[in-house]
Amino acid sequence: MKSTVLRAGLGLAIMVAAISGAVVSSCTSAQTIRVAEHRQARIDALNKSIPSIEKQLGITIEVVEYPAPEKDYMSKLLTELGAGNAPDLFTANFDSDVSDLVSAGYLAPITAEVKAWDGYAQLFDVAKKLSTRANGEIYALDSMLGVEQIYFRRDLLDKAGISTAQPTSWKDLLDRAREIKKKTGKYGLLLPAGISWGGGAFNEGFALFVPGSKTPQIANDDGTLNLNGEGVRDILGLYRSLIDEDLMPIEPLLGPEPWVIPKYTMFPAGDLIATTCGTWCYIYDWGKDSKNPVPDVIKNVGTWAVPGMAGGSSVTVSGRNIWAVNAKSAHLVLAKKVLLALSSVNATVAYAQLLGNIPARKDAADNKEFQALTELVPVLKNVENGTFLKSAPGFSVVSEGVARATEALLRKQTDAVGAQAILVKYVKDLLGDKVVK
Amino acid sequence: MALTYETRVAWQNRMLLVPALVLLACFILIPAGAAIYISFTNEALSGLAAAHPQLVGLKNYVRLFSDDGFWNSLVVTAFFVFGSSIVGQFVLGLASAMALSRPIAFRPVFNAAILLPNAVPEVVAGFIWISMLAGGKYSTVSRIVALVGIPPQNWLGSLPLLMIIVVNTWRGIAFAMILMTSGLSAVPTEVYEAARMDGATPHQIFWRITLPLLRPTIFLYMLVSTAGTIAIFGLIYTLTRGGPGGATEIIGIYIYNQSFTAYQLGYGSAVAVIMLGVSVAIGTVYVRVLKVQV
Numbered sequence: 001m002k003s004t005v006l007r008a009g010l011g012l013a014i015m016v017a018a019i020s021g022a023v024v025s026s027c028t029s030a031q032t033i034r035v036a037e038h039r040q041a042r043i044d045a046l047n048k049s050i051p052s053i054e055k056q057l058g059i060t061i062e063v064v065e066y067p068a069p070e071k072d073y074m075s076k077l078l079t080e081l082g083a084g085n086a087p088d089l090f091t092a093n094f095d096s097d098v099s100d101l102v103s104a105g106y107l108a109p110i111t112a113e114v115k116a117w118d119g120y121a122q123l124f125d126v127a128k129k130l131s132t133r134a135n136g137e138i139y140a141l142d143s144m145l146g147v148e149q150i151y152f153r154r155d156l157l158d159k160a161g162i163s164t165a166q167p168t169s170w171k172d173l174l175d176r177a178r179e180i181k182k183k184t185g186k187y188g189l190l191l192p193a194g195i196s197w198g199g200g201a202f203n204e205g206f207a208l209f210v211p212g213s214k215t216p217q218i219a220n221d222d223g224t225l226n227l228n229g230e231g232v233r234d235i236l237g238l239y240r241s242l243i244d245e246d247l248m249p250i251e252p253l254l255g256p257e258p259w260v261i262p263k264y265t266m267f268p269a270g271d272l273i274a275t276t277c278g279t280w281c282y283i284y285d286w287g288k289d290s291k292n293p294v295p296d297v298i299k300n301v302g303t304w305a306v307p308g309m310a311g312g313s314s315v316t317v318s319g320r321n322i323w324a325v326n327a328k329s330a331h332l333v334l335a336k337k338v339l340l341a342l343s344s345v346n347a348t349v350a351y352a353q354l355l356g357n358i359p360a361r362k363d364a365a366d367n368k369e370f371q372a373l374t375e376l377v378p379v380l381k382n383v384e385n386g387t388f389l390k391s392a393p394g395f396s397v398v399s400e401g402v403a404r405a406t407e408a409l410l411r412k413q414t415d416a417v418g419a420q421a422i423l424v425k426y427v428k429d430l431l432g433d434k435v436v437k
Numbered sequence: 438m439a440l441t442y443e444t445r446v447a448w449q450n451r452m453l454l455v456p457a458l459v460l461l462a463c464f465i466l467i468p469a470g471a472a473i474y475i476s477f478t479n480e481a482l483s484g485l486a487a488a489h490p491q492l493v494g495l496k497n498y499v500r501l502f503s504d505d506g507f508w509n510s511l512v513v514t515a516f517f518v519f520g521s522s523i524v525g526q527f528v529l530g531l532a533s534a535m536a537l538s539r540p541i542a543f544r545p546v547f548n549a550a551i552l553l554p555n556a557v558p559e560v561v562a563g564f565i566w567i568s569m570l571a572g573g574k575y576s577t578v579s580r581i582v583a584l585v586g587i588p589p590q591n592w593l594g595s596l597p598l599l600m601i602i603v604v605n606t607w608r609g610i611a612f613a614m615i616l617m618t619s620g621l622s623a624v625p626t627e628v629y630e631a632a633r634m635d636g637a638t639p640h641q642i643f644w645r646i647t648l649p650l651l652r653p654t655i656f657l658y659m660l661v662s663t664a665g666t667i668a669i670f671g672l673i674y675t676l677t678r679g680g681p682g683g684a685t686e687i688i689g690i691y692i693y694n695q696s697f698t699a700y701q702l703g704y705g706s707a708v709a710v711i712m713l714g715v716s717v718a719i720g721t722v723y724v725r726v727l728k729v730q731v
Contacts, residue, residue, distance in 0.1 A: 075697040078482040104487035254681030
């Protein structure tokens with residue numbers, strides 16, 4: 001009996017000591033902020049910035065590595081956000097994701113902190129507009145920008161005697177692709193498409209042609225979406241022409257990682273002459289330190305702004321490192337401070353060096369490390385000339401609908417009218433009839 | 438009032454079932470119930486429906502029956518299950534079991550060779566086969582067939598369904614072989630001896646003795662294998678992710694794509710509920726057709 005009481009007493013003492021130790025330890029050690037990141041280049045860029053941020057804020061940052069493909073990253077992140085156990089800080093892939101993350105209640109508002117931040121005045125206006133929702137609140141900060149247009153093999157076009165002048169309309173662009181096919185036998189233009197490409201089918205392909213179409217914006221101020229318009233049908237018609245005339249590669253786009261063969265193999269090899277892409281193509285995809293370099297990439301790969309349907313042209317600017325704070329974070333104040341620190345010049349330049357996106361800050365131009373990125377310097381200067389799509393709640397559904405519509409085109413199951421009907425039906429099924437105009 | 442011995446034993450026996458029932462409830466019944474409930478909502482991973490899911494009645498089911506992707510995945514699943522589980526694994530598993538039940542040289546080596554694929558995790562097996570099949574002229578299979586003059590192929594692009602059937606057959610022969618071996622060992626040798634003394638040919642022995650006496654084992658295999666093959670995910674996700682163009686989008690991949698790629702948990706759950714019904718129906722058909730008591 002006596003020994004039983006002794007054992008119980010000893011056990012209790014050990015338990016109390018352990019709990020006290022844990023409490024003391026948590027009080028004295030630095031607080032930990034968990035940051036979600038994916039893809040090795042991005043993780044490397046993040047890790048470059050962490051030591052100075054930890055020192056500056058007196059905290060510990062734990063990088064939580066997520067699956068590399070954008071869609072897998074988003075699926076896992078959304079599942080954890082829904083379950084309430086996601087990291088304190090994370091990035092959204094595209095602006096089209098942010099509106100729906102806000103609607104879901106996953107993001108903490110950061111308006112006051114961002115506007116009081118000394119970096120706010122340095123943000124390009126386009127970054128401020130992209131970051132601000134229709135109600136004037138900021139929930140996610142577009143600290144890096146993707147500047148997207150058409151990249152083409154200047155060396156191969158010169159060699160084949162094909163004009164490298166800016167195409168003036170969609171017809172001109174199509175004619176150029178036809179000429180490429182006729183004279184070189186190579187694919188003339190790739191537009192990301194299909195379900196496997198995920199958000200890229202909308203954000204890196206379809207969306208680039210929206211400003212120059214008869215439907216220059218999809219989102220209306222009243223929350224409705226312009227999907228029944230002629231502009232949407234015309235863009236899908238452009239896809240249809242490229243597919244039907246065998247001007248763009250189809251088979252790789254139906255595979256599991258559709259960007260790999262066209263962008264990493266065919267373009268460097270000269271089997272694909274032009275593709276939509278962002279500045280990351282100059283660094284991450286085909287830069288001198290990439291896995292698939294195009295020799296002397298600045299000289300041999302030129303860019304065209306995306307022509308409008310009947311004239312004019314546009315360069316699309318969109319968010320790339322769109323940092324947001326988990327609304328359920330136990331360290332909201334600290335997480336917001338880390339978000340702002342990750343939007344500093346040094347942090348954004350680290351991402352620019354490894355990925356090729358553009359810092360959303362004017363003062364990045366004065367940074368010596370950025371100045372060494374000669375591919376990106378002229379783009380930064382012209383960021384404000386870019387155009388952008390307004391996003392709205394339901395855009396992740398539109399993005400998936402575009403993927404399904406373009407998949408049907410890739411599989412030659414329908415024409416532009418049918419593809420538009422697939423998009424409209426999908427969006428109506430999920431968001432209701434009244435949302436679509 | 439004192440309980441009788443029989444009552445106490447009966448209660449003790451019931452209590453012994455409690456741990457299993459709790460586990461079943463936690464990991465099967467409650468999630469299944471939740472999936473059925475979610476299938477009647479517009480629950481999503483993102484957007485307004487993530488914050489405020491609403492009951493939508495039968496809308497998901499109505500949409501499902503007019504969804505070409507769903508019907509395509511059912512057809513693909515049927516071909517995949519028939520090709521890999523019912524034909525490939527069963528026939529080769531039975532043949533292996535019969536061959537290896539005889540005293541042949543290097544029997545342990547053959548046994549190990551057939552068993553090894555089953556010991557490889559699904560995802561690892563997927564990556565092994567990607568290196569075998571993907572890469573056009575650089576793939577291992579293309580190099581092998583080039584020796585007999587066959588031009589290189591994009592195997593996962595040109596023959597995707599056949600390729601995943603082959604890979605799943607390769608991986609599942611061991612399970613079929615183990616079950617069939619146990620079934621064969623339960624057949625009394627006296628029956629074979631009596632048949633031989635009566636002048637039965639090997640062909641007659643197989644069709645009139647071996648197969649009928651293996652019926653309970655075959656039933657068990659078919660039931661387990663069909664249900665398991667319908668639920669396969671990792672192998673196909675690694676190999677093709679359901680592509681190209683939905684050609685290998687079996688139902689498990691389709692449910693994943695709807696739920697976690699398109700973020701529509703309600704709709705994905707509706708597909709899962711339908712598949713639960715289909716699996717139960719297939720199990721019932723097996724029981725009825727083979728007339729075996731469960």
